[in-house]
Amino acid sequence: MRRLLNTLYVTTPDAYLACDGENVLIKVESEIRFRIPVHNLEGIVCFGYTGASPKLMHLCCERGVALSFFTTYGKFMGRVTGNVSGNVLLRRTQYRWSDDEMISSRLSRRFVTAKIINSRAVLHRVLRDHSEIVDNKLKDSLAILARMPERLERAKDVNAVRGIEGEAAHLYFSNFNNLILIQKEAFQMKNRNRRPPTDRMNALLSFLYTLLTHEVVAALESVGLDPQVGFLHRDRPGRPSLALDIMEEMRPHFADRLAVTLINRNQITAEGFNVKENGAVIMEEGTRKEVLNAWQKRKQEELTHPYLGEKIPMGLVPYVQALLLARHMRGDLEDYPPFFWK
Known part of the structure; x- marks a missing residue:
């Protein structure tokens, strides 16, 4: 049975997603505003124009964390995924x-x-x-x-x-x-x-x-x-x-x-x-x-x-x-x- 984890919702328009080791970071104007271990997440949902580092995307793909991007109004823009899994x-x-x-x-x-x-x-x-x-x-x-x-x-x-x-x-x-x-x-x-x-x-x-x-x-x-x-x-x-x-x-x-x-x-x-x-x-x-x-x-x-x-x-x-x-x-x-x- 899958353990119930959390979804991180990023709503600050000028936020930038990065990572430090196994931690996901939320930065605003180069200042770290939030930090959470990646193993505590099942997904990250970004609303608005939010940047994300290639290293953070790679970490999400490796750990099976769904990283999705939506407009400010909730329209789907794209999703970062790793290798196709499953049989x-x-x-x-x-x-x-x-x-x-x-x-x-x-x-x-x-x-x-x-x-x-x-x-x-x-x-x-x-x-x-x-x-x-x-x-x-x-x-x-x-x-x-x-x-x-x-x-x-x-x-x-x-x-x-x-x-x-x-x-x-x-x-x-x-x-x-x-x-x-x-x-x-x-x-x-x-x-x-x-x-x-x-x-x-x-x-x-x-x-x-x-x-x-x-x-x-x-x-x-x-x-x-x-x-x-x-x-x-x-x-x-x-x-x-x-x-x-x-x-x-x-x-x-x-x-x-x-x-x-x-x-x-x-x-x-x-x-x-x-x-x-x-x-x-x-x-x-x-x-x-x-x-x-x-x-x-x-x-x-x-x-x-x-x-x-x-x-x-x-x-x-x-x-x-x-x-x-x-x-x-x-x-x-x-x-x-x-x-x-x-």
């Missing part, structure tokens, strides 16, 4: 399976089924705890979502699975505002949008999905799978399709619930976002740091994994799911068990 036979199996319509359809159904069940659980929770304030249409939406896993089992191909997933996502996000108990007007969502997000809720969700993507990509690479070759999401240059596949089952519990919690607890407010002239909504640095702190704390929380039956930190779930998928591809498991939130 070449595992990756060849992955590529063959990705080209097989029946296998792709079956795995896609697993990802989307878990996403729908977990999304329904998030909505059902607010109905249970705050039934007096939710919209009347929520109960109808929950009933429709409850029937969708059965429809998925009858889906004949990946396109049919994608169609059902799109219906479920529309239903889910059309009821998402019910989850917001305070600051309702400031964080209203009219629809799910991105590139750029045009409201505060979408800006927050997009940022959290970016963090989750980093975690899942690192997890897949750690077990020897190719993050870019998926089953539900089509191949596209630069797109981590397999990471996006596995993310589907984790988004509701990992990202969506955290976003709602941050708003309902007043940990973030409307003042922490800027609205640009073109309508794009940008998260300010102070809000971004608050979200990152909450994300790190969330990763430390424990849950009982539905397949393993063991308590593990949430931050290990992407690694467990990547390992289970790899074991299925090697023939050790008859089917892939997706993550269901209980």
Whole structure:
């Protein structure tokens, strides 16, 4: 079992990453502001234009520390990786399976089924705890979502699975505002949008999905799978399709619930976002740091994994799911068990 480590998030625009022996250094104007042993890290995520020394990049590659670069607004720019790891036979199996319509359809159904069940659980929770304030249409939406896993089992191909997933996502996000108990007007969502997000809720969700993507990509690479070759999401240059596949089952519990919690607890407010002239909504640095702190704390929380039956930190779930998928591809498991939130 992989030990839960930490991800270092660098948000200072003029910071420079270097190393001293086995230590990662953060420098600002040649002054060392932070030092941490590399063995305490599982990843480094840099927001904004942050330089990094070739020696530090080499150290990260040797120690298997994912080093990723994003723009200030959370758009992915690039990742530094070492030699391709893992069994070449595992990756060849992955590529063959990705080209097989029946296998792709079956795995896609697993990802989307878990996403729908977990999304329904998030909505059902607010109905249970705050039934007096939710919209009347929520109960109808929950009933429709409850029937969708059965429809998925009858889906004949990946396109049919994608169609059902799109219906479920529309239903889910059309009821998402019910989850917001305070600051309702400031964080209203009219629809799910991105590139750029045009409201505060979408800006927050997009940022959290970016963090989750980093975690899942690192997890897949750690077990020897190719993050870019998926089953539900089509191949596209630069797109981590397999990471996006596995993310589907984790988004509701990992990202969506955290976003709602941050708003309902007043940990973030409307003042922490800027609205640009073109309508794009940008998260300010102070809000971004608050979200990152909450994300790190969330990763430390424990849950009982539905397949393993063991308590593990949430931050290990992407690694467990990547390992289970790899074991299925090697023939050790008859089917892939997706993550269901209980």
